[in-house]
Amino acid sequence: MLFATPPWQTPDDKHWTIKSEFKNFSIDLLSARCAADHLRLQHEPGNIVQALDRDELEKVISNLIVIIAFVERLEQRLKRLPEAAAPEARPGEGPAEPGREGAHGGAGK
Secondary structure, eight states, X not given: OTTOOOTTSOHHHXXXXXXXXXXXXXXHHHHHHHHHHXXXXXXXXXXXXXXXXXXXXXXXXXXXXXXXXXXXXXXXXXXXXOGGGSOOOOTTXXXXXXXXXXXXXXXXX
């Protein structure tokens, strides 16, 4: 099996690894969104397409299609989970303090 847990890694270690890797993915995605918002607010789509090499633009679009497909698979799995199936909070991972919803202040939820 390609995604088997190595013998030296416990299931708990694997969960922490997944959480860490997903956090990095989330940060990279936020950075990409900020860059996209900057382009979107500063330039018209037609001007962007005219200024870029076709191959460069197609590579970006191809990468986004892969990311969208991955996130859609996550979303499908999430929708199949019952509400009570959310993982239990570990120490230091509990809900945010009142009034401290994170960098977005709860926006977009």
